[in-house]
Amino acid sequence: MMCKRAAVVNEFVIHTILIALILAVFLFATAERVNGRDVRQQVLEKQLALLIDSAETGMSFGVSKTNINGIIDDVYVRDNRIFVKVDGLRSIGGYPYFSKYSVEVEETKGKFVVKVK
Amino acid sequence: MMNERGQMAEGINTMYRLFMVSVVAFIVFGVGSFVYSYQIDVRDAEAHILAREIVNCLTDDGSLDLSGEIDGMIENCGVVDIERAYVGVEVVDLDGKEIASFSEGDSGALWMKDLYGKVVATGNSLVGTEGIGEYEPGYYKADYFVVVLSDNRKFDGKMKLEVLINYANE
Numbered sequence: 001m002m003c004k005r006a007a008v009v010n011e012f013v014i015h016t017i018l019i020a021l022i023l024a025v026f027l028f029a030t031a032e033r034v035n036g037r038d039v040r041q042q043v044l045e046k047q048l049a050l051l052i053d054s055a056e057t058g059m060s061f062g063v064s065k066t067n068i069n070g071i072i073d074d075v076y077v078r079d080n081r082i083f084v085k086v087d088g089l090r091s092i093g094g095y096p097y098f099s100k101y102s103v104e105v106e107e108t109k110g111k112f113v114v115k116v117k
Numbered sequence: 118m119m120n121e122r123g124q125m126a127e128g129i130n131t132m133y134r135l136f137m138v139s140v141v142a143f144i145v146f147g148v149g150s151f152v153y154s155y156q157i158d159v160r161d162a163e164a165h166i167l168a169r170e171i172v173n174c175l176t177d178d179g180s181l182d183l184s185g186e187i188d189g190m191i192e193n194c195g196v197v198d199i200e201r202a203y204v205g206v207e208v209v210d211l212d213g214k215e216i217a218s219f220s221e222g223d224s225g226a227l228w229m230k231d232l233y234g235k236v237v238a239t240g241n242s243l244v245g246t247e248g249i250g251e252y253e254p255g256y257y258k259a260d261y262f263v264v265v266l267s268d269n270r271k272f273d274g275k276m277k278l279e280v281l282i283n284y285a286n287e
Binding site: 007018034039043049054096100 | 124127135139142146155156157159162163166167169170195196201202285
């Protein structure tokens with residue numbers, strides 16, 4: 001039989017370990033949510049929209065398919081919106097840009113090239 | 118001092134309580150993860166870029182020509198998606214007297230900006246409040262010194278530009 005003090009210490013240690021485990025699971029879940037595909041897709045679409053908005057005619061910029069934000073499967077423009085497909089996640093609404101120039105996307109080996117004409 | 122059966126019963130009771138706490142926490146976090154959407158706000162940057170585009174368009178050769186029709190001057194710049202934006206221009210001379218004033222786009226954005234300004238002024242800042250704060254428009258305001266052409270006169274003046282960018286449906 002354990003003495004009462006030992007039982008209390010034992011219970012406290014088990015509680016602490018379990019609470020730490022639950023907190024760790026929640027922290028990892030939150031980190032996963034923040035670094036999720038939808039967030040990385042949002043980052044890419046907004047970066048590209050800002051680049052298009054500030055670009056002058058004749059400029060072009062490349063987006064590597066093996067990107068820091070994941071594997072880029074597709075980049076396309078439609079109705080003055082830019083869409084990026086990241087890690088298989090298809091973009092639903094894209095992000096609008098307001099450039100007065102015509103924008104085209106060309107796929108080359110290893111990257112997508114956004115051209116502002 | 119407890120006997121062994123008592124300790125075991127208390128251990129089971131503790132595990133049960135922890136299990137219930139975990140279930141409740143998982144439900145709260147699970148529902149939260151569905152409702153929560155992470156928004157990256159770039160509207161201030163968009164407002165800044167749009168302001169630059171409008172200034173370059175209106176004062177292409179370094180002077181602001183007000184001798185023609187001023188309605189539609191901003192629209193003629195050819196910027197698309199102006200429905201999401203509001204651009205207001207006020208032209209004054211160096212004494213501050215108003216020469217011309219024109220705007221384009223959704224003037225409701227001004228009302229939204231005023232609303233958020235008032236809420237912040239009362240001490241209940243909405244900045245960072247998810248679900249409400251995301252509707253605060255992106256904002257950029259700047260004054261530019263220009264040469265104004267108006268009524269066959271050429272004089273130094275100031276162009277006050279205000280740009281607001283609304284929430285974009287994604």
